[in-house]
Amino acid sequence: MIQGTPVYDICTISDFSHDDILISRFAPYLEQHKNLYAAHRHNFYHVVLFTAGAGKHTIDFESFDVKPYQVYFMIPGQVHSWAFESFTDGYIINFSNAFFQSFLLDPNYPEKFSFFSGDVKDAVIDLPVEIHQPIHAIFEAIIKEWENNASQNADMLRILMLQVFITINRLSTGSGNKGPASYNQTLLKSFQKLIEIHYTKLKLPKDYAELLYITPNHLNAICKDLLGMQAGELIRNRTILEAKRLLTNQQLNILQIAMELNFNDNSYFTKFFKKAEGITPEEFRKNILNPNHYE
Structure with missing residues (x-):
């Protein structure tokens, strides 16, 4: 199939040897990859939490204002670009479709989260004040785990990432147990x-x-x-x-x-x-x- 825009994989944007996961603070990532301002695609999942900054980011031609403690989620194949107006920081996680497959019995587990549906209106979330600190703490733990490279490092990253996903997913689904889909x-x-x-x-x-x-x-x-x-x-x-x-x-x-x-x-x-x-x-x-x- 013809690809409409530049398509990046984790290997081409990472200095590390990890083929399935890349984690970074956002500001140094942005400084290193200035080519990513222009419209481009990824062949991996892409998660960004902004903690500082302003400007615009666009996902599949829908534009959003950048805000601190806004998080956005993208699935492989989507097109996006950035246009920041000031110093912007936060956290970025890129992971492949295979990253959770060897860890969970359900290979399609990420699809359970509404923000990974590919629907742009579900992909950008302004976090309520009461979870700013808890989410920030989990992202900090992810960064530390990434940098330490300790034993069972990948599994601990998966656990922390799932904690982020489930915590944020509960904002839209509520804390109660949902019944089976109709x-x-x-x-x-x-x-x-x-x-x-x-x-x-x-x-x-x-x-x-x-x-x-x-x-x-x-x-x-x-x-x-x-x-x-x-x-x-x-x-x-x-x-x-x-x-x-x-x-x-x-x-x-x-x-x-x-x-x-x-x-x-x-x-x-x-x-x-x-x-x-x-x-x-x-x-x-x-x-x-x-x-x-x-x-």
Whole structure:
């Protein structure tokens, strides 16, 4: 598959020998990797807690104001960039998809957390004052563990990271025990996973309904009830998102992007994009590559 923007793995941005994990205070990391200001992708999970600073950060073309004790979470494949206005510090954790697989029986455990769903609105969290100190303390423990490189170091890092994830996840889910997901919630999650796999090839809700062994009407009803939108809109939104990601790469022309997304020609792709975004792909590219776009 064509990649729309520079894609970094942990090895290429780390001076350490760890292939699956990189941990750092944010300010020195930023100083070392100034190339990461521009839009880019990672092939790993990416977590940042800001403790000082101001400016903007953008995830999949949604912009957020940088604030102290704001944390954001990204999954592999998402596009992001930074534009800071002052000294910015905090903590950064990059880890591969494999990092927890050898530690937990459930290889998809990170997906249990809403902030690792890939939905940008769930990925940026302003921490309430009462957990500033506890979360700060855990991140400090993570930094110390990373620097000490003691025995069973990786397992201790995993435990501390899970403590961060669970503590923050409880902000949205509450401290009480949640019951099992409903049948429709499970179907919706399966539908979203299928879109991620097949969105370039399968464009119609009926195709996904067939894979889920339900009717298209049932699939639409689930999406309308749980998300307030039609099933087709979810499919189109994923295609548009990938189109935006690919448009950030100036080396790709519009025809190449259209073909990558399985459109018959760039004219149809342009009409599809403009109907969704109100501007042509060329206009979107011009706007997104403007150096003042994120400021």
